[in-house]
Amino acid sequence: MTGLLSAEAKAATLIDALPWLQRFHGKVIVVKYGGNAMISPELQQAFAEDIVFLRYAGLRPVVVHGGGPQITEHLDRLGIESEFRGGLRVTTPEAMRVVRMVLVGQVNGDVVNLINDHGTFAVGLSGEDGGMLTAERRPALIDGKPVDIGQVGDVVDVDPSAITALLDAGRIPVIATVARGRDGLSYNVNADTAASAVAVALGAEKLLVLTDVAGLYANWPDSTDVIEAIGTAELARLLPSLAAGMAPKMEACLRAVVAGVPAATVIDGRQPHSLLLEMFTTEGIGTMVYADEVRA
Numbered sequence: 609m610t611g612l613l614s615a616e617a618k619a620a621t622l623i624d625a626l627p628w629l630q631r632f633h634g635k636v637i638v639v640k641y642g643g644n645a646m647i648s649p650e651l652q653q654a655f656a657e658d659i660v661f662l663r664y665a666g667l668r669p670v671v672v673h674g675g676g677p678q679i680t681e682h683l684d685r686l687g688i689e690s691e692f693r694g695g696l697r698v699t700t701p702e703a704m705r706v707v708r709m710v711l712v713g714q715v716n717g718d719v720v721n722l723i724n725d726h727g728t729f730a731v732g733l734s735g736e737d738g739g740m741l742t743a744e745r746r747p748a749l750i751d752g753k754p755v756d757i758g759q760v761g762d763v764v765d766v767d768p769s770a771i772t773a774l775l776d777a778g779r780i781p782v783i784a785t786v787a788r789g790r791d792g793l794s795y796n797v798n799a800d801t802a803a804s805a806v807a808v809a810l811g812a813e814k815l816l817v818l819t820d821v822a823g824l825y826a827n828w829p830d831s832t833d834v835i836e837a838i839g840t841a842e843l844a845r846l847l848p849s850l851a852a853g854m855a856p857k858m859e860a861c862l863r864a865v866v867a868g869v870p871a872a873t874v875i876d877g878r879q880p881h882s883l884l885l886e887m888f889t890t891e892g893i894g895t896m897v898y899a900d901e902v903r904a
C-alpha cells in the first residue's frame with residue numbers, strides 16, 4: 609500500500625513519528641512476544657524488523673518471549689498431556705524439563721536468529737543466566753482458593769545487571785522465562801509475568817504485550833468491543849472475572865503500571881507492524897493500562 613502514497617503523505621507519516629522518537633529516545637521498551645503471535649513467517653519478519661527499527665531509532669528494546677503453543681506441541685509429541693489452571697500450565701518435574709528445552713533451547717534461538725537477520729544485535733538469555741530471575745512457587749487461584757500446580761513460579765527478584773550490560777553494549781537482550789528458585793529448582797514462569805517484572809526492574813518506559821487478539825475485549829468471547837484504555841483501579845476490579853489467557857496478561861500489565869512503568873499495552877501481534885504503529889503513531893492500538901493518577 610505504501611507504494612500508493614504520494615511523496616507528501618510519505619513524508620507526513622515519517623514526520624508524525626518525530627514527537628515519539630524524541631520522547632522515547634534512549635528509553636527501555638520491554639516487548640513481550642507471545643507464542644501465539646509467532647504464527648507466520650511474514651509476521652515473524654515484521655516483528656523482527658520492528659525490533660531492529662526501534663534499536664536503530666535510538667530506543668533500547670528488550671524482548672521477553674513466550675512459547676506456550678510450542679511447549680504444548682512438544683509435550684503432545686512426547687505423549688504428555690497439557691493442563692492449564694487459571695491460565696498457567698500445570699508443570700510436573702518432567703514437563704519442566706520440556707519447558708526449559710523448548711523455551712531456552714528452541715524458541716529463544718529462533719527469536720534471536722529472526723532479529724539478527726535484520727541486524728546482529730540480539731543476544732539470547734534465560735532467566736536462570738546470571739541469577740537474572742528468582743522465582744517462588746506460585747499456586748493458581750481457582751475460585752479464590754490457591755491450588756498447587758507444580759513448578760510454576762512467580763518472580764520475586766530480578767537482577768537486571770546482565771540485561772543492562774547488554775543494553776549498554778548496544779545489544780538487544782532476548783529473554784526466555786525460565787527462572788531459578790532459592791530451593792534450587794527451575795521454575796516455569798508465565799512470560800507475561802516475567803516481562804512485567806523485567807520492565808519494572810529496568811525502569812522501562814513501556815511494556816508492550818504482543819498477542820493474538822486485538823486487545824482486552826469488554827464482553828469476551830464477543831470480540832466487537834475492545835477496551836482502548838483502562839486505569840489501574842478499574843482493571844484491579846475486573847481482574848478476578850477475566851478468563852484464562854487474559855488473566856495473567858492483564859495482571860502482568862497491572863503490576864507493571866502499579867510499580868511505576870508509565871504504560872503497559874496489549875497489542876495485536878496478528879497485525880503486521882503493530883509494534884511500530886503503537887510506538888510511533890498518535891492513535892495507538894490495542895488496550896493500554898495507565899496509572900489512574902497519571903491520567904487524572
Ligand SMILES: Nc1ncnc2c1ncn2[C@@H]1O[C@H](COP(=O)(O)OP(=O)(O)O)[C@@H](O)[C@H]1O
Nearest residue numbers: 642643644819820821823824825828851853854
Ligand atoms: N477478555 C478477553 N479479551 C481478549 N482475549 C481474551 C479475553 N479473555 C480470554 N481471552 C483469551 O486470551 C488469549 C490470549 O492469551 P494467550 O493465549 O495466553 O496468549 P499469548 O500466547 O499471547 O500469551 C486470547 O487468544 C483469548 O482466547
Ligand SMILES: CC(=O)N[C@@H](CCC(=O)OP(=O)(O)O)C(=O)O
Nearest residue numbers: 642643674675676696697798799
Ligand atoms: C506457567 C506458564 O503457564 N508458563 C508458560 C510459559 C510460556 C508462555 O507464557 O508462553 P506464551 O506467552 O506464548 O503463552 C507455559 O508453560 O505455557
